[in-house]
Amino acid sequence: MASFDNQPGPIACYNLFTADPVLPDAVRREGGDVGLLEAFGSVVGTEQTRELGRLANKNTPILHTHDPRGERIDEIEYHPAYHTILELAVDAGIHCMRYEQPAGEGAYVTRNALMGLITQIEMGHGCPTSMTSGALVTLRNQPDIAEIWEPLTVSRNYDKDLKPLSEKTGVLIGMGMTERQGGSDVRANTSRAQPVGAGGPGAEYRLEGHKWFTSAPMCDAFLVLAYAPKGMSCFLVPRVLPDGNRNSLFYLRLKDKLGNRSNASAELEFSNTAGWLIGEEGRGIPTIIEMVHSTRLDVANWGVSLMRQAVSQAGWHVANREAFGAQLLDKPLMQNVLADLEIEVETATLMITRLSGAHERMDVDDHEKSFARLATPIAKYWLTKQSNPVVREALECVGGNGYVEDSMMPRLYREAPLNAIWEGAGNVIALDIGRAAAKNPESVTAFLSELEMARGRDGYLDKQLDDLQVTLREPLPEVEARRLVEKLARTWAATLVLEHGDPAVSDAYFCSRIAGDHGSLFGTLPASCDLDYIARRAVPA
Ligand SMILES: Cc1cc2nc3c(=O)[nH]c(=O)nc-3n(C[C@H](O)[C@H](O)[C@H](O)COP(=O)(O)OP(=O)(O)OC[C@H]3O[C@@H](n4cnc5c(N)ncnc54)[C@H](O)[C@@H]3O)c2cc1C
Known part of the structure; x- marks a missing residue:
């Protein structure tokens, strides 16, 4: 788009994958599918996809607790743009691709990079695809239940309607751990589960209690923690029961959140709610933690995608805006700021892609498994925290326009703190x-x-x-x-x-x-650095 009155306008359509100065080589090194990513990078880089992201966040989800006759329905109404973007992700296999090839063959690396591209444009829908991807690891602890749910979990059909499992062509699965008394300290949970019969792995229980944050409540089922007679246990709680009736799972309200607004987060209540035990009674935390290990990787990835998009936006703006007789990109101090930000994003991209490779191979390579055990929390801590100052400084590069919703920067800014909170806060x-x-x-x-x-x-x-x-x-x-x-x-x-x-x-x-x-702030690199060159790497081609 031509510049009007020195206003750069929205970032032009570009390929998010090929425009990244380090991602393609990093993905290649870790064995990912560069061709597939190149194709996806151009789809998510269009104005139409960006518009979907804007609409999905402007028109936030609405909870309908009852139908017009007063029957409980507990359904969430999303803007069609949210469904379209989620469908794009599901169709690309972001929620299931890691299971489509044997470990070590590159599917997980590819999937992580796909996730990193699409969440640059819309972050909220990443939550259900991430949780679904992780959920299957946990579900496989209970083979009889996994046998029923796995084919639908790995399906690339986005089937948004709430209906019996026999009629579904694809499902999404969420996670409910956090309660009012404790999020980090899940042992403080008070929700209880009693077996319907003899109990034990795979058996039906009835749950009483609540969850304080359950995101993506439109999912077909949730993995939740509750205290069974032998201790904290993990349950699969479907929204529709095998007989086709709705489970008694009640949504009290949706959170009115700072960011991640396209993604609903509900407070929910269990009341004689049916749940099926996954794994052993009393082993709930180790069972669900396998899911959390992979969602932590995704959250770290989102920290990087926010940084990448914010710095690309900043690069675009300063390359197309003049001040004091020259392009902002040619001003030495702006070069210093942009170069300083770009360094942070490029190293973050190298870290997340290396970690992605470790997750790819950790089931077949002991070194990678051990490496990932330490590298995952390091990346989760650092990359999610660093995205906050990076996005803030990038926003300032866009000047006053960066403070205005049209620019996308306010949305990126509001998203940034969340990734450091969920899936384990910083401390x-x-x-x-x-x-x-x-x-x-x-x-x-x-x-x-x-x-x-x-x-x-x-x-x-x-x-x-x-x-x-x-x-x-x-x-x-x-x-x-x-x-x-x-x-x-x-x-x-x-x-x-x-x-x-x-x-x-x-x-x-x-x-x-x-x-x-x-x-301590960005823009303080020594003048001896090649600032001009590094700053230009931030401008999406
Ligand atoms: C938008 C959003 C969506 C969410 N979606 C979900 C979801 O789908 N499912 C779900 O289960 N949860 C969800 N959560 C909840 C989230 O995982 C929790 O908020 C998070 O785990 C922190 O728990 P808390 O809020 O109870 O804070 P607390 O546990 O009370 O922690 C408060 C602060 O204390 C710090 N802290 C805790 N323990 C220690 C310690 N030992 N030493 C020092 N500092 C400590 C923490 O780092 C944090 O900074 C969501 C949260 C948000 C904001």
């Missing part, structure tokens, strides 16, 4: 890193061995590696957990950018983030 994740280091020393060995490959190439980096070799082998005082995770993330990013990054980006990363020649 909880930082503490989990200490737990992983103590309980799974092999995860420390695997993680450090990967970092050690960069030893001998930079004195400051070697010093950090020396420190980590000591710190990670000692008990971690809780109070120092965040200091450690920052160090781990920065050092990991440094080793990746050194090995795989552009040399100018790598130089800038090292002098600012590793040698410490950097302020």
Whole structure:
């Protein structure tokens, strides 16, 4: 679109995959399907897809608790744009692709990159596709139930209507852990489950209690935690019962949220609600945690996708806007800001794609499994937190227009804090890193061995590696957990950018983030960095 009155207008249609300066090579290295991503990158980069994202968030979901006759229905009405974008994701297989090929053959890497592209345009629909993808890992703990649900879970049909399973052509599955008394501390849950008969794995129970946050309540079923006689247990709670009647699962209200507005999040109540036990009674947390391990990867991925989109928007704006007689992109201080942001996004992309490869191979490779155990919470902590200052600074690059809804920047800004909260808030994740280091020393060995490959190439980096070799082998005082995770993330990013990054980006990363020649805010890179070159990498081609 031609610039009108020096107004750049919305970002032009572009291929989100091929325009990314590091993603295609990173995906190739991890064994993903570059051709498929290239095709998808152009679909999600169109004005039409962006418009779907806008509409889905402007027209937020509505809860209908009753029908006109006063019967309980507990249904959510979404704008058609939300359904269209979710259908696009389901059709692409984002909720199921990891199961379509044997582990290690690249489907999970491809799927993660697809997810990273589409959530740049619309974040809210990522929640149900992420949960459905993770749910099957947990469901497989109960083979008789998985046998019924798996074919519909891996179906690429988006079937939005609530109906008996026998009539469905595809399902989505959500997750309910958080209660009023405790989100992080799920052991404080009060929901209870009693067996209908003898109980045991796969048996029917009846649930009483509530969940404080259950996102994507239009899903066909939820994996929930509740206390059974032998302790905290995991249940599959469908919305429609096998006999075709509705389960007694009641939605009290939808949360009025800061962001992620296209995605409904409900407060729900169990009252004689039917649920089927997944795995052993009393083993609910380890059973559901397998799902959480993969949703944490997705949430970290969303941190990166927010950063990428915000910095692309900033790059587009400054490349098409003049001030004081020149393009903003040619102004040295703007170059410094944009380059500083771009460095953050590129290293984040390298981290998430490396982690994606580890998740791809962790069922067939012990090193990858151990690496992922530590690298997943590190990425979840760091990438979701970093997206906040990155999106904020990118918004400022767009000036006053960045504060206006038309620009998409306010939506990205509102999304950013969420990823650091759900699937484990920052402190909880930082503490989990200490737990992983103590309980799974092999995860420390695997993680450090990967970092050690960069030893001998930079004195400051070697010093950090020396420190980590000591710190990670000692008990971690809780109070120092965040200091450690920052160090781990920065050092990991440094080793990746050194090995795989552009040399100018790598130089800038090292002098600012590793040698410490950097302020506390963005735009403080030393002038010796190739700012002009790095800044231009942020402009989507
Ligand atoms: C939009 C949205 C959608 C959501 N969707 C779902 C969903 O679908 N299903 C679901 O189950 N949940 C969902 N959640 C809930 C989310 O997972 C919880 O909010 C999150 O786990 C934190 O729990 P909490 O809100 O109870 O906060 P708390 O557990 O009370 O934590 C508050 C703060 O205390 C910190 N903290 C906790 N423990 C410690 C400690 N030991 N030491 C130091 N600090 C600590 C936390 O890091 C956090 O900063 C959703 C939340 C949001 C905002």
